[in-house]
Amino acid sequence: MQFLIVRKADHDSEAGVMPSRELLEAMGEYIDTLAAEGRLLAGEGLKPSSAGVRVTFGPGRKAITVDGPFAETKELVAGFSIIEAASMEDAVAWVKGWPAEDAHGQAEIDIRPIGCPGGLSGFGNPSEEESPKPRYMVMLKANERSETDWNPGPEQLGRMSEANRAGHEAGFLIAGHGLSSSRHAKRVTFGKGKPTVLDGPFAEIKEMVAGFWVLRVDGIDDVIAWAETFPFPDGDDARLEIRELWRMEDLIPA
Structure with a gap:
């Protein structure tokens, strides 16, 4: 099974620290075993929301x-990771070992099973590879209908x-799930590095994610142009958040 591991934002991440x-x-050591087993499929950080946009649709x-x-x-x-796990x-169990160095030991992580309720296959790999073009994550926001595992047909x-x-x-x-x-x-x-596990569903429906895509394009205007033509399951009622992914060279200066 594949799971999306979502590291929720905090003051530092939103400040671009x-x-x-x-x-x-610590993160390198933490993911090494999973990566060596071939079960770490992606691991990406998102730039602060100050560099992002939210999109709704008007006439036409x-x-x-x-x-x-x-x-x-x-x-x-x-940030997010995609991992393979048996259940x-x-x-x-893997997330419970999250490094205490992150978020001053106060990290909050959501674990979401990957898989479209209607059976649409996911595809691709959001990794950076050797391309100068930026990557953008397009998150389709959830609503009351998607939270019922609605199948659009x-x-x-x-x-x-x-x-x-x-x-x-x-x-x-380059990717979509x-x-x-x-x-x-x-x-x-x-709390102080000790994990507490909470079961869904969660109340913050408008901020939950129902699906996502990753595009490698010249700029955010290209992402918005793509969004205007993509047949989202909610059509013109779709709500999106678009965020640029960090490049490794930005996170690890020479």
């Missing part, structure tokens, strides 16, 4: 954008599949 050498070393599917920063700091995404219990799923295929073959749409509702999720919070 760079990770310390101690944190980088014209994007209406609101620039960050956004106020709901604790519900924003600061949710195994994923939780074969016609809509077919349009989405074709759009995913076309973007992926064109080389700019659907998520089951938060009722299947777990949340791990840390």
